[in-house]
Amino acid sequence: MGKKNPTLYLVGLGLSPGNLTIDALNVIRSVDKVFMETYTSKAPGELIKQIMGIRHDIVFLSREDLEDRSGNAIMSELSKGRDAALLVIGDPMMATAHAAILVIVKRLGFEVRIINSVSIVCAILSQLGLSPYKLGPIATITYPRMGILSMRAYEILNDNLRRGLHTILLLDIKDGNEFMSASEAIDLLRKMEENGKLGIINNGLLVIYAARIGWENQSIVVSTINNVPSLGETPHTIIIPGLLNPVEIDYLTYVLYADKDLVLKHQRWVNKLMNGNWQK
Known part of the structure; x- marks a missing residue:
């Protein structure tokens, strides 16, 4: 059986530390690279602290990184054969910007998986x-x-x-x-x-x-x-x-x-x- 295509996991973090699911934790710990954006919603400081305690090598992305540059940093990791995760506050598909990123990922031939959580x-x-x-x-x-x-x-x-x-x-x-x-x-x-x-x-x-x-x-x-x-x-x-x-x-x-x-x-x-x- 051949090696699976690299996968982007779009991970919802929920609205507070207590909303973090087991699925989300497993993805954050296991993927090769973790990105996070906080511009589509705002996170309490304790949630950011909790996430950084799980993975201290998280790369934070801006609106420009995702929308103007079409998530190039993420695509670069996938093109190297590495699995990546994009962490977002709330439920990941509440923002159209995230749907646009997944479309790009699929068009490039990579896989996507959505990890849902609590939305506003x-x-x-x-x-x-x-x-x-x-x-x-x-x-x-x-x-x-x-x-x-x-x-x-x-x-x-x-x-x-x-x-x-x-x-x-x-x-x-x-x-x-x-x-x-x-x-x-x-x-x-x-x-x-x-x-x-x-x-x-x-x-x-x-x-x-x-x-x-x-x-x-x-x-x-x-x-x-x-x-x-x-x-x-x-x-x-x-x-x-x-x-x-x-x-x-x-x-x-x-x-x-x-x-x-x-x-x-x-x-x-x-x-x-x-x-x-x-x-x-």
């Missing part, structure tokens, strides 16, 4: 008690590029609310690896409302603000778009619920200490929005 999407739904069956398309609030503010997040939020679906809004990362804060995101949503004028960003809109989900110091606050809490260190995530069932309402009020009047008011507004008479 499944973790945040669990933490908030929201049904995954009612999750609409996910969007990212992005910084303006060349003076142009993308309306994509606003459009997706509008569509989701009118269908009664929950919306997860991920937040952008600056080129210097600085993560957008919830307050910056709300400012951008208000600017989108000024442009779109659909009335979905209003002072009473219920918003769930989350920070550092999966970390030991995670924070979750149920508030309004007009009252952004101080969440501290990033990464931050914004969730705007759609139509809630009784269990979801109870979870928000009894577990996350949301004001029940606020939750019910939001429900009435979503109902009106779905029925097309929200302005009445």
Whole structure:
């Protein structure tokens, strides 16, 4: 039997040290070369320390290394007949950049294997008690590029609310690896409302603000778009619920200490929005 082709393992590390799987540990210990990127998501210091304790020869890659240079450092190792691993925070296929790398690897004739872990999407739904069956398309609030503010997040939020679906809004990362804060995101949503004028960003809109989900110091606050809490260190995530069932309402009020009047008011507004008479 011939020697197998070199393999790139795309390894999800999860959101905290406790999410590290046995499969991930085995790959990190056994491959010839280990790369890691932390630009698509942010890792707590203790997770980085744990990984470095397993392999102290890890090579960190930047956005430019993976996107502009098409992962040349990884391809070089594979071309030498060596197995390699690319470590990423969360679940590895949540970022399209990683899918693009795997396509290049396969086109060059090498093998790929994905090692899954906990993603921000499944973790945040669990933490908030929201049904995954009612999750609409996910969007990212992005910084303006060349003076142009993308309306994509606003459009997706509008569509989701009118269908009664929950919306997860991920937040952008600056080129210097600085993560957008919830307050910056709300400012951008208000600017989108000024442009779109659909009335979905209003002072009473219920918003769930989350920070550092999966970390030991995670924070979750149920508030309004007009009252952004101080969440501290990033990464931050914004969730705007759609139509809630009784269990979801109870979870928000009894577990996350949301004001029940606020939750019910939001429900009435979503109902009106779905029925097309929200302005009445």
